[in-house]
Structure formats: C-alpha cells, structure tokens
Amino acid sequence: MNAFIFPKWMNQLRPVLAVVLIGLPLYVIVVFAYGASPKTTDAGYAPTQPVTYSHALHAGELGIDCRYCHTGVEDAAHAAVPPTQTCLNCHKSIKADSDKLEAVRLSHETGLPIEWVRVHDLPDYVYFNHSAHVRRGIGCVSCHGRIDTMEVVYQAELLSMGWCLDCHRNARPWLRPSDQITEMTWTQEQATAAELEWIETYDVNPSTDCSTCHR
Numbered sequence: 001m002n003a004f005i006f007p008k009w010m011n012q013l014r015p016v017l018a019v020v021l022i023g024l025p026l027y028v029i030v031v032f033a034y035g036a037s038p039k040t041t042d043a044g045y046a047p048t049q050p051v052t053y054s055h056a057l058h059a060g061e062l063g064i065d066c067r068y069c070h071t072g073v074e075d076a077a078h079a080a081v082p083p084t085q086t087c088l089n090c091h092k093s094i095k096a097d098s099d100k101l102e103a104v105r106l107s108h109e110t111g112l113p114i115e116w117v118r119v120h121d122l123p124d125y126v127y128f129n130h131s132a133h134v135r136r137g138i139g140c141v142s143c144h145g146r147i148d149t150m151e152v153v154y155q156a157e158l159l160s161m162g163w164c165l166d167c168h169r170n171a172r173p174w175l176r177p178s179d180q181i182t183e184m185t186w187t188q189e190q191a192t193a194a195e196l197e198w199i200e201t202y203d204v205n206p207s208t209d210c211s212t213c214h215r
C-alpha cells in the first residue's frame, strides 16, 4: 500500500518525517504554554520594539542619565517609560527627518503614545516598588544588568521569588551610595574609604515576610 503513495526511496526519510510531524505540534504547545504566557519572567526576554531605540547609544555613548527618561524611579513604585515629548526634546532638531524616528513623529502628530512592549513584568500578585530600592542604596545595574550596553533591552535577571529573597536576606553586598545609583560600573571593590564606612553603617533591613511582596 505504501509503495503506491510514497516512492520506495522515501522510506529512508520516514524517521525524519516522524520527528517533524511529532516535533512540530510539541514545539507549538511548548511555545504557547510557556513562551506566550503572561508570566514572562524569563531571563533573556528581549521583545522587538516599535522604534529601534538604543540604550547603548543614549545611556552609554551619549551618557544621558537614566532618570532623565525614567522619571518615576526615585519617587514612585513605577520607573515609567518616557512620553514621546521626552524624545522630541532632542529629536525635534537632531535627526528630525530620520526614517528610524517615523513612529516618534507619528505619535507626536496623532497624540497617541508609542506602544513600547514591556520587557519586565512581574505577576499581578507581587508588589514591587522602585523608590523603596533606589532610595535605599540599590542601583539599577543590580536588577537590570548593563543597560548602557544594550542595543535592545533584555531581562538580565530571573526576577523569581528566590532572586528577590537572596538579596532581602543579605543586602549588604549590593549597597551603594545614593549618588552612584545609576552608575553602571561602580563596585564595592573600588569604593572609597568613606563610601565603605557609609555602607557598614547604613541601616537597611529588607523584610522577608510574605506580606511585604504579597499584599
């Protein structure tokens, strides 16, 4: 029967076909069950953005401070992604006609925000607060990695409960002075004597009670 449907030489391809036919649906199931679930707390996650905005250029090469755009970090729970107007502060004149800024101009004309895709997204049952960290000696790089070298932002850390607790149990190795919060290359090894003394005496006590993060 087979001989009528498949030429004989195709028998050799059977194992290959089997792998493809069984493997493909499995692959699809895996992608949808895990990859496309809202719980994208996977390290390495780097969605494509509507504008090819580069942190390596703006925060790295040009040295624009994180807080120029992420204005909420020191005072609010959310760091906030900047409105189109922040981009236009420069791009009204710099590269104003660039194709790469098409979506920025369109947003300005229509008044509709640019639809940036979220990279970091904790489940809704977890409470997180930026100012509570940034004002208590924890820098951006400890949780987000070397953003100043990223062409496309990716999630550098797991953001799992274990990861949060590792630091909440002993935050000392992560502490830095408040004027170094957005510095990407500062380390305790190269801290000045005064900075180290400050770290020793700085009184932080992150809680590990469930209700701290699950309210």
Ligand code: HEC
Pocket: 049, 053, 055, 058, 059, 064, 065, 066, 067, 068, 069, 070, 081, 082, 116, 117, 118, 119, 120, 121, 140, 141, 144, 147, 148, 152, 153, 182, 184
């Ligand atoms: C000129 C404005 C600007 C500056 C300066 C800037 N960012 Fe951003 N940042 C953005 C924009 C726009 C996005 C959203 C698009 C993207 O993810 O690339 C973003 C996204 C992010 C995200 C991911 C947000 C998410 O969806 O989870 C992190 C984390 C971040 N920035 C951290 C930093 C840090 C740390 C610095 C300083 C080293 C910095 N940014 C400097 C504009 C800026």
Ligand code: HEC
Pocket: 066, 067, 070, 073, 077, 078, 079, 080, 081, 120, 121, 122, 123, 128, 130, 133, 134, 138, 139, 140, 141, 142, 143, 144, 159, 181, 182
């Ligand atoms: C203690 C870890 C930690 C530190 C320190 C930290 N972040 Fe975040 N950041 C997170 C987590 C976790 C999220 C995801 C929050 C959520 O899903 O609600 C996040 C989300 C963001 C976002 C997306 C928008 C938002 O507010 O959810 C931006 C932008 C961002 N961080 C920028 C920064 C910048 C800039 C700094 C330093 C000034 C910084 N972060 C310091 C852990 C941290």
Ligand code: HEC
Pocket: 051, 052, 053, 054, 057, 058, 062, 064, 069, 082, 086, 087, 088, 089, 090, 091, 094, 095, 098, 099, 100, 101, 104
């Ligand atoms: C403080 C000034 C400043 C701000 C604010 C700023 N940029 Fe830029 N941007 C620059 C400079 C400078 C360049 C490099 C121009 C060049 O290559 O000559 C640049 C380049 C770019 C490019 C590449 C353009 C090209 O044709 O190569 C894009 C895209 C871009 N920026 C997007 C953004 C977005 C989106 C925002 C807002 C979230 C933003 N920029 C905010 C100064 C700024």
Ligand code: HEC
Pocket: 122, 126, 127, 128, 129, 132, 133, 136, 138, 142, 143, 159, 160, 163, 164, 165, 167, 168, 171, 174, 203, 204, 205, 206, 207, 212, 213
């Ligand atoms: C690198 C260290 C570090 C990491 C990682 C970290 N935290 Fe914290 N957390 C701290 C410090 C330090 C404080 C401030 C403690 C103090 O004020 O005494 C804090 C405080 C908090 C608070 C208290 C805020 C308030 O209103 O009192 C919450 C909530 C919190 N963290 C949630 C989280 C969650 C959720 C994660 C993981 C997604 C996380 N933290 C990861 C160091 C960290």
Ligand code: HEC
Pocket: 039, 041, 122, 123, 126, 159, 160, 161, 164, 165, 168, 207, 208, 209, 210, 211, 212, 213, 214
């Ligand atoms: C410092 C913050 C923090 C504290 C304290 C904390 N959690 Fe969590 N918890 C998280 C984060 C972040 C997640 C989400 C992890 C993820 O998405 O992978 C989580 C997830 C969970 C989950 C869901 C697990 C799963 O597999 O989806 C449960 C249940 C939970 N926590 C219970 C607790 C209990 C019980 C305590 C107290 C003993 C506690 N948590 C204390 C941050 C915390």
